[in-house]
Amino acid sequence: MKINIKDFRVPEGEKVNLKKWPTLVDPVYKSKKKYHKLLEAQIEELSSLQRLHYASDRYSLLLIFQAMDAAGKDGAIRHVMSGVNPQGCQVFSFKHPSATELDHDFLWRSSQCLPERGRIGIFNRSYYEEVLIVRVHPEILRSQKLPDDLLQEKTIWEERYRSILDLEKHLYRNGTRIIKFFLHLSEEEQRKRFLDRIDEPEKNWKFSVADIEERKFWNQYMQAYEACLSATSTKNVPWYVVPADDKKNARLIISEIILDTFKALNMSYPETSSKRQKELLAIRKQLEKQA
Incomplete structure (x- = not known):
């Protein structure tokens, strides 16, 4: 089965209903051995x-991962990016904002972490938390020190979507390509993975009481994700809804989307000037004399 990345891309302007987006699709691989072979090739x-991206030094690539707990973000990042030179890749995980971060606008802390040209930046959660968890838990919004007249729930989310879109358009115009992944996990699969985290001692550290408390807000999170995906998936900076009930298949899909984005860039190794060629020939002669 060949991966058609358009199957997972949210078209600009589409009103997203996540119940119509599958959490499980027919796997690309036929066996565990075939999975490893496909992933290794990717x-x-x-x-x-x-x-080539690092050498050409023209674009930067930003990968954004959003999902419910236990959807497999960490594993996808670890497996898919396992062959990338660490010097050319930066991973940031955004937790609860610090006091300093709360004294700035909601995009400030992530803006400090944007990738340089020639590098890949990975956001494990991102500024999108500000229209997801903050929307589900409005008490967080009230702790962000905003003036009272800006705390209008009827308008603040649309305003934040607009700020995000403006940022992403600006980044695109300046050579940053952004791929946004929503790992779409079913509620039942999350339950099974939480049980695994309890039953397997080496996974106990991954589970906390807060995880089970957040699970109670499942429907509210799905509504927040639907609104977010509908408002912020664009032609140049799209969202991809990746079926996440099968971790292996999700990794293959994510990898294929990243490869497709890279291939669409006009990248080439820097050309060597005639002056530089003469310099290299002179160095070569010196080295040959030392033999």
Whole structure:
């Protein structure tokens, strides 16, 4: 089965109903061995393209991962990016904002972490938390020190969507390509994975009482995600809804989307000038004399 990334892309202007987006699709791989073979091939190709990306130094690539707990964000990042040179990749995980971060606008802290040209930046959660968890828990919004006249729930989310879109348009115009992944996990699969985290001692650290408390807000989160995906998926900076009930399949889909984005860039290794060629020939002669 060939991956058609358009199947997972949210068209600009589409009103998203996540009940119509599958959390599980027919797998690309036929066996565990085939999965490893496919992923290794993708990793090798991604590694090659990342070296070209670093050398050409024209674009930057930002990968944004959003999902409910236990959807497999960490594993996807670890497996898909395992062949990338660490010097060309930066990973940031955004937790509860600090006092300093709360004294700035909601985009400030993530703006400090944007990737440089030639590099890949990965946001494990992102500024989108400000229209997701903050929307589900409005008490967080009230702690952000905003003037009272800006705390209008009827308008603040649309205003934040507009701020996000303006930022992403600006980044795109300046050579940053952004891929946004929503790992779409079913409520039942999350329940099974939470049980695994309890039953397997090496996974106990991944589970907390807060996780089960957040699960109570499942429907509110789905509504927040639907509104967010509908408002912020654009032609140049799209959202991809990746079925996440099968972790292996999700990784293959994510990898294929990243590869497709890289291939669409006009990248090439820097050309060597005639002056530089003469310099290299002179150095070569010196080295040959030392033999």
